Amino acid sequence: MNKKRNSNFELLRIFAMLLIVFHHSIVHGLLNNNISIAGSGNPVPRNAWVTNFSGELIAMFGKVAVAVFVMISGYFLVNSSAKGKKILKKIFLLVVQVCFYSLLIYLVASYFKWINPNDLGTKQQAFFPFFYNTYWFATEYLLLYLIYPYINAALHSISRTQHRNLILIGIITFTVIPMIIPNFIDYGSYGEVVLFALYYIIGGYLRLYNLKNEKVKGIVLFICGSSVLSLVMFYYNYLGEISNNQKYFANSFVLAGQYSFIIVIIAMSVMMFFKHINLGQNKVINTIAATTFGVYLIHDNPIMEQVIWTKWLNMPSMLTSNIGRFLLTILIACPLIFIGCSLIDFVRIKLFNSIAVIYRKIKKARN
Numbered sequence: 001m002n003k004k005r006n007s008n009f010e011l012l013r014i015f016a017m018l019l020i021v022f023h024h025s026i027v028h029g030l031l032n033n034n035i036s037i038a039g040s041g042n043p044v045p046r047n048a049w050v051t052n053f054s055g056e057l058i059a060m061f062g063k064v065a066v067a068v069f070v071m072i073s074g075y076f077l078v079n080s081s082a083k084g085k086k087i088l089k090k091i092f093l094l095v096v097q098v099c100f101y102s103l104l105i106y107l108v109a110s111y112f113k114w115i116n117p118n119d120l121g122t123k124q125q126a127f128f129p130f131f132y133n134t135y136w137f138a139t140e141y142l143l144l145y146l147i148y149p150y151i152n153a154a155l156h157s158i159s160r161t162q163h164r165n166l167i168l169i170g171i172i173t174f175t176v177i178p179m180i181i182p183n184f185i186d187y188g189s190y191g192e193v194v195l196f197a198l199y200y201i202i203g204g205y206l207r208l209y210n211l212k213n214e215k216v217k218g219i220v221l222f223i224c225g226s227s228v229l230s231l232v233m234f235y236y237n238y239l240g241e242i243s244n245n246q247k248y249f250a251n252s253f254v255l256a257g258q259y260s261f262i263i264v265i266i267a268m269s270v271m272m273f274f275k276h277i278n279l280g281q282n283k284v285i286n287t288i289a290a291t292t293f294g295v296y297l298i299h300d301n302p303i304m305e306q307v308i309w310t311k312w313l314n315m316p317s318m319l320t321s322n323i324g325r326f327l328l329t330i331l332i333a334c335p336l337i338f339i340g341c342s343l344i345d346f347v348r349i350k351l352f353n354s355i356a357v358i359y360r361k362i363k364k365a366r367n
Contacts, residue, residue, distance in 0.1 A: 007282040009072050010289035012274045016065035017292040021299060021334045023062020026055040028305050029315025030326070049241035051323050052249060056233045058330060060226075060256040066137065067199050067267035070144070074203025075271070077148055078155060091145055095130070098138045100348070101297040102129040109303045114311070125302055134302060136192070143193040144200060151197060155204050163205050170198040175261040179254075195258065199267070206271050218272030225266040229256055287346070294345025299337055308337065 031052070082090075106126035110117035117123075125134040130142065155163060174195055211217060233252050240248030255262055279285065298304060309315045313333055318326040 005076070005281070005286070007279040007285040007289075008274050008277040009075065010282075010286045011277075011279060012068060012270065013072065013289040013292045014285065016068045017295050018335070018338050019061045019065040020296065021338050022330065023059045023065070024300055024305070025309060025313075025315060025330055025334055026059035027062070028300075029309030029313065030055045030319055032309065032316050048319050049237045049249075051319055051326055052240075052252075053234060053237040054323055054327065055319075056237070056253050056256070057230060059253070060229050060233065061266070063256060063258050063260070063263045064266045064270065066258070067263060068270055069137075070141070070196050070199035071203035071206070071267060071271050073141075073144075073148075074200035075207040075275075076203075077200075078152055078204030078207050080148075080152065083149070087145070087149070091142065094138070094142060094145070096352075097293070097348075098129050098135060098297060101294070101301065102126050102134055105298070105301045105303050109307070114307050115303055122303070135297060135300065137296065140192045140196050144196045147193075147197070148200060151200060152204070155201065155208070160209055163201070163208070167198070167202055167205060170201065171261055171264055174198055175259050175264055178259045179261065192258070198264075202264070202268055203271065206268075206275060211272065214272045215276040218269040218275075221265055221269035222273065225262050225269060229262055229266075288342060290349060291342040291345035294348060295338055295341040298341040298344060 103126055106115075106117070106122070109115045115122055121132075124132045129135055130139050133139065158166070232255050236248045236252035240246070240252065254260070257263070299308060313329060315329075318329065320326075
């Protein structure tokens with residue numbers, strides 16, 4: 001992490017990862033074996049719509065947080081002059097961190113018998129995380145990192161108007177049209193890197209250019225976008241309840257999905273707001289922010305996903321008319337999960353730094 005960075009975006013990383021943890025508690029927990037966002041769930045329990053709607057309100061900023069993470073990368077990397085060895089070093093560290101947690105969690109889960117260690121699919125995901133979609137975000141981000149120097153070259157060779165138009169074309173093509181025509185684009189296994197490239201280009205634009213009244217516009221766009229999402233989710237959930245029709249519940253979260261233009265707008269609004277917050281360099285914020293990727297790798301590992309939300313918390317059972325237990329569990333568990341994972345990654349960072357120091361000393365001694 002660049003220690004010279006203002007802590008505004010580091011604080012945003014923390015908020016974004018906490019929102020992702022909340023998001024996963026709903027999509028991997030509460031709705032996992034009940035109401036399916038994809039539309040293939042079981043019959044909806046009566047009077048469960050309030051809990052479902054509340055859960056979706058909690059989860060609706062998860063994809064916003066994903067977009068924000070990539071936009072932050074675009075914001076800081078668009079002017080990067082890193083080449084060759086420096087880029088390869090960052091890619092190497094990313095791969096090492098991902099593989100470290102993938103293997104460590106597999107070994108821990110095998111020891112405590114949370115999994116069948118001999119299952120071929122489990123082994124493949126543990127030993128080859130980038131090839132078996134163990135962490136979809138890490139895979140897409142790695143691909144983005146391989147091409148970002150070329151994106152930078154293109155962005156610095158076009159005008160501000162062309163940059164803006166490129167963003168508009170990307171939003172219309174990859175978010176607006178797919179919302180209307182779901183099969184318009186088949187992204188394939190690694191196709192979300194196209195969407196990540198759009199997020200990166202937006203982050204780059206916000207770094208290279210300033211908008212008039214940017215902070216105020218960010219607040220307005222956030223309120224409008226969030227209101228639209230909330231109203232759409234309430235509308236479909238309520239229709240699902242009064243009609244007892246699964247399709248309404250299945251459609252209630254579509255606008256909060258990965259390819260929603262509303263998600264892009266809200267993510268942009270958040271970036272516009274935090275861009276103009278001056279926190280200086282806060283060591284505590286920067287230290288916690290450095291662990292956020294580790295928080296993701298730990299809690300959203302396929303093994304831990306099942307252990308945390310299903311085995312430990314039994315989230316699917318909470319889709320009932322009693323909303324109190326559900327909200328209490330979420331509000332306590334998610335921050336604790338973030339803190340626990342953050343502490344684990346803090347130790348991992350210290351360990352890796354110590355290994356790096358020892359390696360440099362050995363290398364220096366040999367020379």
